[in-house]
Amino acid sequence: LAKTTQPISMDSYEGQEVNITCSHNNIATNDYITWYQQFPSQGPRFIIQGYKTKVTNEVASLFIPADRKSSTLSLPRVSLSDTAVYYCLVVNSGYSTLTFGKGTMLLVSP
Amino acid sequence: GAVVSQHPSWVICKSGTSVKIECRSLDFQATTMFWYRQFPKQSLMLMATSNEGSKATYEQGVEKDKFLINHASLTLSTLTVTSAHPEDSSFYICSARGEWGGGTEAFFGQGTRLTVV
Numbered sequence: 248l249a250k251t252t253q254p255i256s257m258d259s260y261e262g263q264e265v266n267i268t269c270s271h272n273n274i275a276t277n278d279y280i281t282w283y284q285q286f287p288s289q290g291p292r293f294i295i296q297g298y299k300t301k302v303t304n305e306v307a308s309l310f311i312p313a314d315r316k317s318s319t320l321s322l323p324r325v326s327l328s329d330t331a332v333y334y335c336l337v338v339n340s341g342y343s344t345l346t347f348g349k350g351t352m353l354l355v356s357p
Numbered sequence: 358g359a360v361v362s363q364h365p366s367w368v369i370c371k372s373g374t375s376v377k378i379e380c381r382s383l384d385f386q387a388t389t390m391f392w393y394r395q396f397p398k399q400s401l402m403l404m405a406t407s408n409e410g411s412k413a414t415y416e417q418g419v420e421k422d423k424f425l426i427n428h429a430s431l432t433l434s435t436l437t438v439t440s441a442h443p444e445d446s447s448f449y450i451c452s453a454r455g456e457w458g459g460g461t462e463a464f465f466g467q468g469t470r471l472t473v474v
Contacts, residue, residue: 290450290465347401
C-alpha cells in the first residue's frame with residue numbers, strides 16, 4: 248500500500264494558482280493517483296484522477312512525472328470557496344482499498 | 358459524476374441503542390463500498406470494505422460485532438452501530454465504487470453525524 252505525503256497546510260489568495268504536491272514513493276505499476284476535496288461536515292468530493300503525464304478537467308489539472316513518485320494538483324485562480332482539505336490517494340486499479348492520509352488544508356484569503 | 362446518497366444526515370440516539378445508516382448508489386451499481394469514520398480535524402479512517410454479497414473486511418481495531426456492515430445489493434450498504442456509546446459519536450461516511458458512465462472512481466455520501474447521549 249503506497250503511503251502518501253502532503254503538506255499539512257497551504258495559504259493562498261483569491262485569483263492565484265495553487266499547486267499542491269503529493270509524494271508517493273512506493274507507488275505500484277497498477278496504481279492510480281486520485282485527489283479529493285472535503286469541506287467541513289461533508290463527504291469528500293472527487294476532483295481528478297490520473298496515471299501518468301498530465302490530466303486536465305474543468306476544475307483542476309494533475310501533473311505526474313515519468314517516475315510517478317509524486318504528483319501535483321494544480322488549482323487555477325482559486326476563490327474563497329476553494330478553502331477545504333485536499334487529499335491525495337494512491338488507488339490500485341481494483342480498488343481493493345481506499346485509504347486516506349492526513350490531507351492538505353488549503354486556506355484562501357481575500 | 359455518480360451520486361451516492363447517505364441517510365440520515367444526522368442522528369441522535371441514547372446510549373445502549375443501535376443506529377442504522379444507509380448508503381445508496383443512485384445511478385450506478387456499486388461493486389465495492391467503503392465505510393469511514395472521521396473525528397473533528399482528523400482525516401477519514403477506513404473502517405471496512407465490503408463487496409456485494411460478501412462479508413465485509415474490517416480494518417484492524419474495528420469491532421465487527423459492534424459495527425455491522427451489510428452489502429446485500431449492488432446499490433445499498435448499511436452500517437449498524439450496535440449498543441452505541443458516547444465514544445461512538447463521530448461523522449460516518451460511506452463511499453461506493455463501480456462502473457458508471459464516466460469512469461470507475463469512488464464517490465462519497467454526504468456523511469452522517471452520529472451523536473450518542
